[in-house]
Amino acid sequence: MTTWAILIGINFYVQDRHLHGAVQDVRDMGAYLEANHEHVKLSILTASAPQNSNDKVPIEEPDAWPTFENIKGQLDHIEQAANEMDFLYIHFSGHGTQQPVVSREYKERGTSDVALVLFDPTTGSRYLRGVDLARLLQRLAKKGLKVTVVLDCCYSGGVTRRGKLMPLSTRGVEWDPAIAAQFPLEQVPHLFESPTVTRDATSEFKWLESARGYTIITACGPHEKTWEGDINGTKHGVMSFLLLSALSRAARSGFHSSHESVYQYLRTKCHANYSFQNPMLFGDRAVSFLGGLRFPSSSLSEIFTAEGSLHVSAGRAHGVSKGDEYEVFPFDPSMSIQNLAITTSARVMVNAVHGLTCDVDVTQASPSGDDIRTGWKARPLTHFSIQKVHVKIASGVDVGRDWSYALASSKFLQPFAEDTDSPTSLCQVILNDHVEYEVLDILGNRLMNVPAISARISGVIPLVVRILEHVARYQFIEALENGLVSSWLETAFTVDILDSQQRPLDANGVVEVREHEVINFTFRNHSHHPLYLTIYDLTPGWQIQGVFSTGAGQITGSYNQKTAQSTTQVTKAYR
Structure with missing residues (x-):
């Protein structure tokens, strides 16, 4: 099997702030792939800044520029030349931006989508929209290629986590309608919808959460920025540096790493050292990174320290109760999560539970004597919240x-x-x-x-x-109930459920519907903060089905400065 790789690094932006570590990111990744994978066919497309600030093109030759045409040409070639079960790795380091969705249907929801900012010799920049990228990936996945994509760029042009950000700079720019107008999005309806499905839940990041046949690891969340800076004496993106570190450690140990284990490593390291960005993972979590092995999936929580105390990143929302016990241990990306040969595990017990975190005390020290630190993982041993x-x-x-x-x-x-x-x-x-x-x-x-x-x-x-x-x-x-009463949250949204005659719930909170009748569910966000929504259907057949989720996206409040009001809504119809 052949490993195909397209590595895209852009430092030089004609109209926007230059970056300094993106080109180095992909050069180092290319060196790793050539050293650790056989039968690698590598394409590196980069844009380095020229010494003369008046120059409008990067120093590389035109066929190595990270343009839309060069990238699409490489993908078209791979689609024709690759065989089923080959691997494709795409790495993008550069600026990202958010595209406002301008159709009336989506504008009411306050939605947006990510776009990668590429170099263009005519306009200076060109956007590779998320849905365009998804179409390209779907074609390759349908051919049977195993596709992994890493995006080391900002997903948001607005919100950044506050705090001491160290000597780092962001990888994000504002959306420019003039650039977008030069290359309009091709309208292809029903990209992710099945014509036979009536539960057509949609969110702004649907192309991400609908990842099938490919896996995407992003540098940060949907309303965060990602960062680059001087790390160990070299300019790098935080995400790319940590990823290369994880893969190199796994290669030296001779182990295969799953997407899940690599993601857990990135997430833990970011939490410990770069808490202003949170990597995300979409698609197949269990397959090995650029390999054909599959691993059982598992869920681990993070250990972190704050003000001299130990905490676990799981709380009442995750079903944690006081008295629950966890096994905790240092985590390495070369380890299979389900088959850890744990020789340094310790035990902790929950002494206080909060909404999304809990406080823990050590009940059994690590046999090695190692102190429990931020970045260790916690695996639950007991669940007292589960009433038998x-x-x-x-x-x-x-x-x-x-x-x-x-x-x-x-x-x-x-x-x-x-x-x-x-x-x-x-x-x-x-x-x-x-x-x-x-x-x-x-x-x-x-x-x-x-x-x-x-x-x-x-x-x-x-x-x-x-x-x-x-x-x-x-x-x-x-029987689950919300045990956290929040006056702010109670006023932040309203929910209306109407039958086909537009009749609301009765006094008992029930709406009667007949078979094949349509009911309308309307969620309104009255705040100016993003809210996340998931709807589950508890069926008569003892099944629990997710019928709608904003996933990686959010329903963003549209705050009106004149009226001091904010209302954004999403309405779904179910049969």
């Missing part, structure tokens, strides 16, 4: 060793015998006249869409317990 659901076992069910073992290992179920006093149970398990296990509700009626299972088949007891656990998880999610 009571399940009644009918007298006709022989609760033998198999049942006892299966129920004892369950996080969600607390069994009770039928002839004992017990709290109100979610459901009960019986053995019917056909020698089948049935799951009934508290009134003795069979749970809808939960099948009866023959007691004679092999492995039936773990299967029944898994069904009970699924029902218990559903009930657990259904």
Whole structure:
């Protein structure tokens, strides 16, 4: 298999502030690829600033300029020459900008999209819009290439995290309508929508969250800036420097790194040293970086220190409760998250819980004696917030060793015998006249869409317990409530749900709809802060489906200075 790479670094901008580390980013990445990957076909497109400030073109030859035509030409060549299962790596270091979406539908939502600022010999700059890039990537992914994209540029021309920013400069510029007008966006409808899908949730970063067949790692969040500066004596982008460090360490150790493990390394290092930007990951997390291996996915939290105390980046919103325990350990990108050979792990216990973080105390020191530091990872061992659901076992069910073992290992179920006093149970398990296990509700009626299972088949007891656990998880999610009362948040938005006759919820908070009838969900952001929205559908078939999410984007408040009011809305129709 061949590894194709297109590395784009732009220091020289005719109309905007020059950068200083972008070209070095891609040169170093090119050297890494040639040293550590066989069968590499490398294309490096760069724009270095000329010594004469009056010159309008970079010092490189024209066929090595990072122009739209050169980039598209390289991608077209790869599409024709590459074979299925080849790897493609694209790295962009340069300025980014945000494109305002000007159609009426999107303008009401306060949305925008990212664009990469390329060099153009005629106009000075040209934008490669996010949706244009997505179209190019989709073509390559459909051919069977494994595509990884790294974007080391700003996603926002506005909001920057405050604080001491050290001697660094941003990689972002303001959107210029004049440049955009020179190269209008080709209108291609339904880029990500299926014509048979009625739940057509849309957000400004849909092309990112819809990444299928390719993986994108970004340097920062959708409303942050990314930075470059003098790092270890060389000009680099923060993201590119950390990425190259992660890949080099993995190469020296002889291990493969998954996208997830590389991302976790970048995220941890940024939190510890460059907290003003937060990398993001879209697409396939489990595949190895420029490799064909797949790793099981996992979720770890970060350890960080503040004012001499230890904290974990998980809180009440993540289901953390006081008394929960975590295993904590130093993290290396060459380690497989699921198969860590942890010899230096310590244990901590939660002593206070906040919205998105919690405070912890050390209960077991690391065997190596290492102090727990910012950048370590935390893996949960207990979840006291998960209240076990009571399940009644009918007298006709022989609760033998198999049942006892299966129920004892369950996080969600607390069994009770039928002839004992017990709290109100979610459901009960019986053995019917056909020698089948049935799951009934508290009134003795069979749970809808939960099948009866023959007691004679092999492995039936773990299967029944898994069904009970699924029902218990559903009930657990259904009963979740917001324990954090915020007067600001309560007034920041309103939600309206109307049926097809424009009738609202009744006094009990219910709207009745018939099969195939459409209901309209309208979310209004009255604040001038971005809000994030996700809608879940708890179906009659005991499934929980995400039907809408702003994902990496946000519903941004449109603040009116004259009226001192802000209202931005998004309306979705569901059948």
